[in-house]
Amino acid sequence: MSYQTIAIAGLLYILAMPVYIVYILTKSRKIGYVATGTFCLGAVIHIFGFVQRFREMYEINHSFLRSIPLTNLYESLVFFVLCLVIGYLFIEWRYKKKSLGVLVSIIAGITISLIDLLGISKQVQPLIPALKSNWLLAHVTLSFIAYAAFGISFVTGLLHIIMDSENKKSFKYIFSTFLLGFMLFMFLSVIIDTTTASNPKTVKIFHSTLGNPSSFISIISWLFLLILIFISWQYGGFIKKILMSFKIDADFLEDITYKAIAFGFPIFTIGGLVFGAIWAEQAWGRYWGWDPKETWSLITWFVYAFYLHAKFIRGWKGSKISMIAVAGFIVTIFTYLGVNIFLSGLHSYGSM
Amino acid sequence: MSKLNSLNEKIWNFFASVDLAVALFIVISIGAAIGTVIPQELDPEAIIRFFSKFMSFNASMKAYEIVNLFDLNNVYHSWWFTFLLFMFAMNLIVCSVDRLPLLLKSFKIPPKLFDSKILEKMPLKREFELSLKKDEIFEKLINILKRKHFSVSTFNTDNSIQIQCKKWSKTRLAVYLTHLSILIILIGAIVGVFFGLRGSMNIIEGTGSSFAISDSGKPISLPFEIRCDKFEVEFYENSAMPKDYRSYIKVIENNQPVKINGKDSFIIEVNQPFTYKGFKFYQATYGFQPSEHSEFRFTFLDKKGKEHQIAVHFEEKFKIPETDAVASVVDFSPALGVDEQGRLFNMDTNMINPAVLVEFEQNGKKIKQWILSKIPDTWDTPFGKLKFNELWGAQFTGLQIRKDPGVALIYIGSILLCAGLFISLFLRPVQYIIELGDRKVTFFYPSLKGAVLREKEIDKIIQELKEEEK
Numbered sequence: 001m002s003y004q005t006i007a008i009a010g011l012l013y014i015l016a017m018p019v020y021i022v023y024i025l026t027k028s029r030k031i032g033y034v035a036t037g038t039f040c041l042g043a044v045i046h047i048f049g050f051v052q053r054f055r056e057m058y059e060i061n062h063s064f065l066r067s068i069p070l071t072n073l074y075e076s077l078v079f080f081v082l083c084l085v086i087g088y089l090f091i092e093w094r095y096k097k098k099s100l101g102v103l104v105s106i107i108a109g110i111t112i113s114l115i116d117l118l119g120i121s122k123q124v125q126p127l128i129p130a131l132k133s134n135w136l137l138a139h140v141t142l143s144f145i146a147y148a149a150f151g152i153s154f155v156t157g158l159l160h161i162i163m164d165s166e167n168k169k170s171f172k173y174i175f176s177t178f179l180l181g182f183m184l185f186m187f188l189s190v191i192i193d194t195t196t197a198s199n200p201k202t203v204k205i206f207h208s209t210l211g212n213p214s215s216f217i218s219i220i221s222w223l224f225l226l227i228l229i230f231i232s233w234q235y236g237g238f239i240k241k242i243l244m245s246f247k248i249d250a251d252f253l254e255d256i257t258y259k260a261i262a263f264g265f266p267i268f269t270i271g272g273l274v275f276g277a278i279w280a281e282q283a284w285g286r287y288w289g290w291d292p293k294e295t296w297s298l299i300t301w302f303v304y305a306f307y308l309h310a311k312f313i314r315g316w317k318g319s320k321i322s323m324i325a326v327a328g329f330i331v332t333i334f335t336y337l338g339v340n341i342f343l344s345g346l347h348s349y350g351s352m
Numbered sequence: 353m354s355k356l357n358s359l360n361e362k363i364w365n366f367f368a369s370v371d372l373a374v375a376l377f378i379v380i381s382i383g384a385a386i387g388t389v390i391p392q393e394l395d396p397e398a399i400i401r402f403f404s405k406f407m408s409f410n411a412s413m414k415a416y417e418i419v420n421l422f423d424l425n426n427v428y429h430s431w432w433f434t435f436l437l438f439m440f441a442m443n444l445i446v447c448s449v450d451r452l453p454l455l456l457k458s459f460k461i462p463p464k465l466f467d468s469k470i471l472e473k474m475p476l477k478r479e480f481e482l483s484l485k486k487d488e489i490f491e492k493l494i495n496i497l498k499r500k501h502f503s504v505s506t507f508n509t510d511n512s513i514q515i516q517c518k519k520w521s522k523t524r525l526a527v528y529l530t531h532l533s534i535l536i537i538l539i540g541a542i543v544g545v546f547f548g549l550r551g552s553m554n555i556i557e558g559t560g561s562s563f564a565i566s567d568s569g570k571p572i573s574l575p576f577e578i579r580c581d582k583f584e585v586e587f588y589e590n591s592a593m594p595k596d597y598r599s600y601i602k603v604i605e606n607n608q609p610v611k612i613n614g615k616d617s618f619i620i621e622v623n624q625p626f627t628y629k630g631f632k633f634y635q636a637t638y639g640f641q642p643s644e645h646s647e648f649r650f651t652f653l654d655k656k657g658k659e660h661q662i663a664v665h666f667e668e669k670f671k672i673p674e675t676d677a678v679a680s681v682v683d684f685s686p687a688l689g690v691d692e693q694g695r696l697f698n699m700d701t702n703m704i705n706p707a708v709l710v711e712f713e714q715n716g717k718k719i720k721q722w723i724l725s726k727i728p729d730t731w732d733t734p735f736g737k738l739k740f741n742e743l744w745g746a747q748f749t750g751l752q753i754r755k756d757p758g759v760a761l762i763y764i765g766s767i768l769l770c771a772g773l774f775i776s777l778f779l780r781p782v783q784y785i786i787e788l789g790d791r792k793v794t795f796f797y798p799s800l801k802g803a804v805l806r807e808k809e810i811d812k813i814i815q816e817l818k819e820e821e822k
């Protein structure tokens with residue numbers, strides 16, 4: 001079964017992490033090869049698992065173009081991590097820099113093992129009629145690769161802001177540490193939400209924490225959220241030191257943020273907007289209809305267009321420009337998940 | 353006069369500025385986002401109901417007034433959103449017209465010698481020691497650069513040679529391709545609004561129509577006629593949920609059926625529209641509307657096993673072949689059901705279980721029998737097997753009709769947009785300035801962007817140079 005293969009890949013990512021740390025401490029070339037080797041093996045097995053899943057979908061849908069395993073939260077996260085891993089390996093090869101490896105292997109390993117442990121629905125499901133089209137493969141895959149690239153730019157952008165700010169009271173520093181604390185809380189909350197949900201298909205985010213029917217737990221959760229944000233604000237300098245010890249400097253982070261957006265933006269334009277418009281033209285008889293998902297994709301596009309113009313024409317630099325990258329990914333997440341949760345429209349099938 | 357010129361200049365600069373572009377990105381985004389939150393409905397009651405979820409009734413009445421004032425319930429067609437898009441288009445045109453000639457000119461200007469003071473200020477500088485003389489290095493370096501597809505120009509100064517090499521510099525034009533493509537897409541959308549149409553038409557099975565009704569209620573006359581020969585619905589078992597429905601149509605032009613690829617009958621299904629002369633027809637709905645011309649169609653199997661096809665209207669008498677009996681249809685039910693007391697009743701207006709009540713008359717004796725098209729047991733009559741096939745001409749097919757001559761422009765614009773973005777973001781221009789001295793090479797790179805990768809490329813060039821040196 002594909003999810004067992006993918007779990008093995010997750011294990012290899014976790015194994016690669018300490019090797020990367022040893023490499024950074026010793027700078028031994030051999031250990032560097034072992035670290036990259038372990039990580040690459042994980043990636044190969046991950047790809048194999050993805051192909052396996054593809055075949056399982058194919059047995060149900062009998063169409064190559066309609067069998068892309070990206071139809072629920074589990075598959076989306078698996079694919080997202082795969083994009084992250086391949087993107088990282090490309091950066092490592094291109095820049096000959098292994099310092100981000102620790103961070104990426106932690107994120108990849110933990111995400112894969114968590115989604116495996118949590119019991120998010122892993123079953124292969126048949127396609128619902130709305131998705132039965134040959135445009136599914138191109139539209140969804142490319143959109144996701146773009147989301148993953150924007151995700152990378154978000155992480156590096158956020159780290160860049162934290163590294164770049166000297167003053168703990170500056171807006172940018174407060175904003176980015178607040179966001180970091182909130183993301184951490186959301187991550188924990190999703191875990192609790194999923195484990196306590198009676199039906200894994202109808203997980204409601206924050207239902208077990210902030211929105212708990214018991215007001216006592218709800219208040220405790222709010223307090224916990226505030227404490228997490230405070231810790232992240234108070235010890236942001238510590239993150240900076242860790243990054244410094246991994247030989248990651250602000251310029252490198254800024255460069256990766258830009259590269260990820262410069263890669264994701266054209267992919268998003270062709271896969272998300274153009275292919276989406278062609279599909280809409282064929283299925284609904286119009287290429288553009290101001291459906292909430294379409295509108296928010298356009299807003300996402302505008303935010304990243306803003307980023308590129310601010311960078312190239314206005315010459316914005318430093319944490320100022322990274323703020324736009326961070327804002328861009330918040331809009332992206334809303335386009336991907338928020339639109340389905342909060343707004344109704346024709347795209348309302350992409351649920352958890 | 354000069355005042356007027358300065359005003360012109362101010363307006364021009366306003367439209368050419370990136371600040372306007374960035375401001376429009378933000379304002380259009382906020383406007384579009386509002387449209388996804390507030391229900392886009394023209395019915396005031398729906399809007400007030402939406403607001404009363406968050407506030408008191410009086411406050412939601414006030415909120416509706418604001419919504420109404422700014423057309424917030426119809427954002428994407430409101431005057432201010434149209435105005436913003438117009439400003440966006442103006443901004444695109446003016447800033448491109450403003451900058452493009454400068455860029456084109458810069459391609460024609462012959463390269464100039466860089467002063468050493470300017471060079472020292474460049475963010476990236478790499479120095480290498482070599483064992484060769486100036487002229488020897490020069491010759492080898494030029495070869496390597498040409499192999500790497502750089503265009504090279506050289507300047508001799510008193511004690512050094514300056515080489516300027518460039519690659520991909522023309523890709524800076526791609527930004528204007530992107531701008532142009534967005535304009536093409538906007539023009540495509542305008543063409544669609546002014547020259548396109550949307551409407552719907554209902555055609556009863558067996559009839560034709562060359563008129564549709566637009567979404568705003570105006571009649572649209574088509575240059576040809578659409579005939580619906582047959583309409584079919586399949587239902588999921590024992591329910592009124594349609595599984596699939598399709599229309600078999602013909603296009604009649606100048607009293608002749610139109611042939612496309614040798615066929616004159618076409619099928620329109622959900623997700624499979626039919627296109628003719630720029631008009632696109634989509635299967636949208638269907639309905640039940642029996643009329644005088646509706647035909648009951650039977651297949652009669654006589655006692656010798658011969659098949660006869662019979663088609664009659666309601667209450668029209670017909671002879672049962674090979675007998676002296678006469679029959680007629682006296683009742684019809686599209687969805688015949690039996691209630692708990694065993695009484696018959698009609699469940700639905702969809703043709704889920706079509707049934708006819710046939711009255712037979714032989715030698716003055718009359719008998720009535722229900723015949724159900726889906727239940728073979730009911731086909732047996734005292735005179736032979738009478739199978740009820742269908743009631744033809746009692747359903748209508750609802751077609752959506754659309755014509756949008758702007759779609760071609762949208763597609764062209766989309767292709768150019770993607771091409772422009774890929775070129776301008778993946779093929780960034782590269783320029784090095786190289787100072788050659790005796791046993792010394794210095795590389796300068798005028799920007800910090802991508803400095804890491806540039807350093808790698810410079811290292812590679814030096815490595816090749818050293819290899820040739822041996």
